Amino acid sequence: MDWLSRNLPYLMAGISVGGQYALIAIGYTMVYGILRLINFAHGDIFMCAGLIMVYAATVFPVYISIPLVIVVTVLIGFAVERVAYKPLRTAPRMSVMISAIGVSYLLQNLALYITGGLAQQYPALPWISDVITVLGVTTKRVTVITPPLVILLVIVLVFLIHKTKVGMAMRAASKDFETSQLMGIKINSVISLTFIIGSFLAAVGSFLYFSNYTGVTPTAGAMPGLKAFVAAVFGGIGSIPGAVIGAFIIGISENIIKGLGWTTFSDAFTFALLIVVLIFKPTGLFGEAATDKV
Amino acid sequence: MSKILEIKDLSVAYGGIQAVRGISFEVNEGEIVTLIGANGAGKSSTLRSIVGLVKPAGGSVLFQGKELRGLATENIVKNGITLVPEGRRVFVNLTVFENLRMGAYMRKDNLDADLDWVYSLFPRLKERSWQSAGTLSGGEQQMLAIARALMSKPKLIMMDEPSLGLAPLVVQGVFDIISEINRQGVTILLVEQNANMALKAADRGYVMETGRITMTGTGKELSENEEIRAAYLGKSKK
Numbered sequence: 001m002d003w004l005s006r007n008l009p010y011l012m013a014g015i016s017v018g019g020q021y022a023l024i025a026i027g028y029t030m031v032y033g034i035l036r037l038i039n040f041a042h043g044d045i046f047m048c049a050g051l052i053m054v055y056a057a058t059v060f061p062v063y064i065s066i067p068l069v070i071v072v073t074v075l076i077g078f079a080v081e082r083v084a085y086k087p088l089r090t091a092p093r094m095s096v097m098i099s100a101i102g103v104s105y106l107l108q109n110l111a112l113y114i115t116g117g118l119a120q121q122y123p124a125l126p127w128i129s130d131v132i133t134v135l136g137v138t139t140k141r142v143t144v145i146t147p148p149l150v151i152l153l154v155i156v157l158v159f160l161i162h163k164t165k166v167g168m169a170m171r172a173a174s175k176d177f178e179t180s181q182l183m184g185i186k187i188n189s190v191i192s193l194t195f196i197i198g199s200f201l202a203a204v205g206s207f208l209y210f211s212n213y214t215g216v217t218p219t220a221g222a223m224p225g226l227k228a229f230v231a232a233v234f235g236g237i238g239s240i241p242g243a244v245i246g247a248f249i250i251g252i253s254e255n256i257i258k259g260l261g262w263t264t265f266s267d268a269f270t271f272a273l274l275i276v277v278l279i280f281k282p283t284g285l286f287g288e289a290a291t292d293k294v
Numbered sequence: 295m296s297k298i299l300e301i302k303d304l305s306v307a308y309g310g311i312q313a314v315r316g317i318s319f320e321v322n323e324g325e326i327v328t329l330i331g332a333n334g335a336g337k338s339s340t341l342r343s344i345v346g347l348v349k350p351a352g353g354s355v356l357f358q359g360k361e362l363r364g365l366a367t368e369n370i371v372k373n374g375i376t377l378v379p380e381g382r383r384v385f386v387n388l389t390v391f392e393n394l395r396m397g398a399y400m401r402k403d404n405l406d407a408d409l410d411w412v413y414s415l416f417p418r419l420k421e422r423s424w425q426s427a428g429t430l431s432g433g434e435q436q437m438l439a440i441a442r443a444l445m446s447k448p449k450l451i452m453m454d455e456p457s458l459g460l461a462p463l464v465v466q467g468v469f470d471i472i473s474e475i476n477r478q479g480v481t482i483l484l485v486e487q488n489a490n491m492a493l494k495a496a497d498r499g500y501v502m503e504t505g506r507i508t509m510t511g512t513g514k515e516l517s518e519n520e521e522i523r524a525a526y527l528g529k530s531k532k
Contacts (some may be wrong), residue, residue, distance in 0.1 A: 171385070172385045175387050182371060
């Protein structure tokens with residue numbers, strides 16, 4: 001009991017951070033599922049959402065800035081795909097990946113140019129950032145609302161993909177572009193929709209994630225982006241439930257390690273996990289075996 | 295009989311290689327027309343260029359008098375033309391039922407009547423409607439690929455080697471279905487290497503060799519032609 005009460009704060013923080021990683025990881029895994037592309041710019045789109053909030057909050061009240069951030073982030077995600085990936089649709093996969101790395105640096109450097117490189121103070125969101133006490137643990141409310149919110153969003157997303165016509169088209173397109181086109185599916189719209197959903201979830205994740213931090217820097221998206229990517233690989237890239245479960249496992253493990261007093265090693269753990277997964281189970285927990293039927 | 299599809303001087307090139315060299319042919323409403331020829335004759339390229347999966351280098355594709363060349367695939371199929379691709383290409387991660395729903399992707403009306411229709415043509419698919427398409431046998435996948443194409447209510451259905459890789463008995467089944475679909479009013483353009491079966495089923499046929507149409511006639515005429523018998527039907531000249 002004593003052990004539990006000592007570790008409860010870390011466990012709670014872990015579940016919460018895991019949920020935030022999950023929202024980013026879904027963007028990675030969905031884009032991979034349809035384009036077989038690791039969208040390296042995704043973490044930076046997440047960072048952009050944070051920065052836009054910083055600037056929006058100085059002008060507008062929260063109830064306007066939150067939807068504004070979501071809309072602008074979605075537009076950035078959409079534009080990145082149209083400008084940097086769509087023209088390379090028939091190019092080798094490596095070219096698209098390099099383009100993604102280029103977009104990542106472009107966004108980081110744009111942010112550097114705009115902010116001057118200084119960490120920008122993230123606004124305290126009312127209600128979400130309030131300090132509360134749960135089970136004797138003092139924390140921000142965001143810690144408590146993240147897990148149910150993530151689960152709700154994931155349920156909606158899984159419903160969209162498995163029960164609606166457009167979700168069916170997404171699954172069909174993820175297997176076979178040409179045949180999907182023969183069915184009359186507009187491939188480019190389906191791909192755009194994937195980026196829109198991914199960016200939307202990244203924007204929601206940014207509110208939750210940055211509420212725990214004081215500032216947003218131009219590279220603030222790199223680390224959570226990388227960890228979400230590891231989570232997506234761990235869960236089996238291409239699989240949405242896999243990405244979510246992977247993200248929760250990584251978030252919880254990291255914070256338990258911090259709780260044990262090994263804070264220095266918490267990041268190392270995540271990447272060591274990536275190496276182990278790639279060696280022993282390259283397809284991840286829920287990944288499909290890569291069978292290319294001819 | 296009115297022409298439903300008219301191909302004029304169509305050519306297709308991959309890089310510097312001319313796969314189709316200015317061919318012309320037509321398909322009349324209600325017919326089964328077959329394109330036969332050896333590997334690499336340009337049959338698949340012809341079908342793929344009609345639906346815009348490869349961009350033709352020249353010529354024109356008229357469907358009910360409307361020029362389709364240059365349109366995107368999704369806009370071509372909207373006109374009531376569909377292709378059952380080579381190698382079946384069913385969506386293995388979707389169920390049989392979902393595959394059929396995808397076939398009807400462009401339709402907004404009620405699908406029940408057409409579902410009943412394709413299930414009556416392929417009772418096996420009804421039994422397996424909740425099964426993932428990847429678990430079906432090759433023959434069943436071919437049935438599904440045809441059924442999926444029918445769900446779009448096409449005026450013209452093009453099939454690329456539907457008998458490929460199937461057991462003889464199953465091939466017979468596929469050709470029975472082709473005749474049955476045609477009898478119910480769908481025009482069919484069939485590409486086959488199995489010239490024997492194709493010519494038996496077809497009203498008219500065209501023979502393709504290295505990107506050109508070298509011969510044409512009714513199915514019966516072609517299957518009785520000495521050269522064709524020697525080249526494609528495995529029967530020696532007397």
